[in-house]
Amino acid sequence: MKFHTQLKAKDIFKFSLAYTYSGVQAILTIFMLGVGAYMIVHGIGQPEGQTNIIFGAVVIALFVVINPLMIYVKAKKQAIENPVYKNPTYYTLRDDGIFVELGEESATIEWNRVYKITHFMGLTLLYTGKQQAFVFPDYELGDDREKMLDYMKEHIKEARKKAVQTQTDGGDISKYSKASTETEREETEVSESEVQENSEGEE
Template identity: 35%
Template sequence: METVSKKITVNMNKKALTEFVLKSYYCKFSGIMSIFLGLGGLAFLIWNIMSDYPTMRNILLFGAVAVICLIINPATLIMKAKKQLSTNPSYKSPVTYELRPENLKISLGEESQELEWNNIYRLRESKNMVAVYTSPFHAFVIPTEELGEDRSIILSRFVQYTKEYRPRLSSGLKQYL
């Protein structure tokens, strides 16, 4: 494995941030229960409509549960990501990540922070983003389209540099072990 540092500069985009927000919510217990509750409401709505004696109260109740859980909740999360992208100052400027054998250096404008590899709790990769978690509630999100042709090199380095500390890896990153 190479020991030279690798530097990337990325700009946050809507696809990556939206995917991060949705995955963060729907991979937790509350998000999964929201899906089941919405599907249950939809099933009871259909069952009530097809019954011999449908009641307006049940149609409204189950319809409201289904709409809230399956339409309004994800739409709210998407709007939250869009608002975060437009209002958060850290998303307005490019962020530079320098992957070094000793640590990860993160720079935004004049500010920089060095993150030791053993402080990385989890690495999650998907189609549009890579999330570097430092705790269950805090992550640095890197849009994958910003990585370009260096994507596999960068992902490999993340996995190799953190391997001895055993962070949780998404299934797509396990190929780099």
């Protein structure tokens, strides 16, 4: 299966939102919105509550309006200036991983390097690190989106099983080490037998 993507400013903006408002940042945002709402409610009806209302409104506006607006401006600038977004990126789903082609460069991303796949605001995000992800907009995947997602999830799951099995078995190195240990044990037993035979012969 093969498809291509060419991210637009709105796609970069959505991914930036997903990254910005996740993890600890998401908890902080919810907390600050709660603080802002509390200050507004607490300030209503109070003789000198106007300051609290204004401060609470500023806090909410900062996280709901100003910060997203700044993220969008940055995303739009990246879409215009970053050469990565000026040309389409081609992806081929294969058994050994995702073959990526961008211009004259190409590479294969093995399935065991993908640790998370999520869907956010019309984007399929294939994470290979906490800050690195391949972004696949739904409109680029088209009607084969579900088929491609099932294919990716199946191979990611299979790669994880193989990784766990390798760790359980101890990997190839452990197997060689085990075989080497058994060989040394056999050689030791042979040497001990020879010593005993030589001792009996001398007697």
